[in-house]
Amino acid sequence: MKKRIGLLYGGKSAEHEVSLSTACAVTGALNFEEYEVYPIFITLDGEWRRGKRLVKPASTIEELQFGDDAIILENNITNFLIDDNGKAVQFDVIFPLLHGTNGEDGTVQGLLEVLNLPYVGNGVLASSAGMDKVIMKQLFEIAGLPQVPYMYFIRSEWANEQEAILARCEKTLTWPMFVKPANLGSSVGISKASNREELTKAIEVALQFDRKIVVEQGIVAREIELGVLGNDFPEVSVPGEIKPMTDFYDYDSKYKDGSTVLIIPAELSTEVVADLTDYAKRAFKILDGSGLVRADFFVTANNEVYINEVNTMPGFTPVSMYPLLWQHTNVNYPELINRLIELAIERYEGKQQLHYKKD
Missing domain, CATH: 3.30.470.20 (ATP-grasp fold, B domain)
Known part of the structure; x- marks a missing residue:
């Protein structure tokens, strides 16, 4: 029997587009003679949609975002466990192709654990950590x-102690420094700073994506x-x-x-x-x-x-x-x-x- 695979992709994340590219590539690598593939798309607004079962690789990213025939799972996201005929689907594996927050951070992994579903990749602890x-x-x-020196702080500390944080960065680290949101990947929100003015700007950019900021020694x-x-x-x-x-x-x-x-x-x-x-x-x-x-x-x-x-x-x-x-x-x-x-x-x-x- 074919294994039933649920491809879970998209997501409410700054890395949404990366996830779509990954999902498109993975459909091209799956053997459709061996797997039944069900696409499950999460929009940027966090809406879950399930498309019809895939019978061939997706040729474009747009194809994986579905049209008017998509089933919107707004009342119960676990409806992705229902097939096109309204019958329960017993998935052999869920393949979460989600990057960044609300997907790679243990949140979706926790949902899949509660639903007792097998899924590809790291569990709740490894994903969140x-x-x-x-x-x-x-x-x-x-x-x-071994690691390079670093320091970190949260948004409220920056709002109240901006001068002290900048001084601590300059005392603890040397130029250049790299500023990163603590909870994003794919280099989103990361900047290089070679002076205090650039450091301030880089922190403001990173704070658009996360409440916790890491500053690392270049x-x-x-x-x-x-x-x-x-x-x-x-x-x-x-x-x-x-x-x-x-x-x-x-x-x-x-x-x-x-x-x-x-x-x-x-x-x-x-x-x-x-x-x-x-x-x-x-x-x-x-x-x-x-x-x-x-x-x-x-x-x-x-x-x-x-x-x-x-x-x-x-x-x-x-x-x-x-x-x-x-x-x-x-x-x-x-x-x-x-x-x-x-x-x-x-x-x-x-x-x-x-x-x-x-x-």
Whole structure:
């Protein structure tokens, strides 16, 4: 029998468009002879819609946003569990292709847990901790992973202590600094600051996207990424290097203008690759990861390695690093999708063995 897959994508997030691109790419990698694919779209306003069962890959992003024939699930979002004929659908796996807040941060994962549905990717804890850069960094400290200096604050502190925060940044860190929303990915809202005026502007930009802000020490280093795949016994891909032609690896260079060179595998010493592999596994395990993670690092000219962050639902667009890393580790795109689905079922079956009452 074919496995029934629910593709969940879109989302009320600044990374909505990235999710649509990912969903479109994934439909092109799924074997429709092996899977029944049901599209479930979340609009930018948070409205859930279910389209008709897909029988072939989506040719455009617009096709995945549905027309007048969409079923709007405004009264009960769990109606996505009903098929086109009004009968209950028993999904083998939900594939959440959601990036950013309201999707990658543990919220949707919590819903799927309550509904007792198997789903691809990280669980509630890993998703929420991996989304919040401050919590992530604090866990990395516990795991003994080297990081660049940083500080953080929330919107209300900025409103009341702006001068003190700027002074603390200048005392604790050196120029340049990178300002990031704590709970976003895909480089949304990230700016580089080389003086106090730019720092103030960068903080104001980041505050449009989150109430918690991270300011990190700039570092002259190569940007290296690795893919992690698995559950309890994760595998790590070859490393890849990002060489942005712009000042840094921002949203446009990732998804729009193609102004970034990806070098896979990256030219690194055996010792550095061993450290990167070890750190990637340790980061995955401290988060209690499952399924997949992309681990991002800095490597200096002196071969010092610093972990930057992990992404618990990395993009699957044609130019995304995660699938390219595995392609160069002899796991092609369709096989990668299949592996993720198998890992989701494996984790779900393990959870079904838990006892919820005393004998």
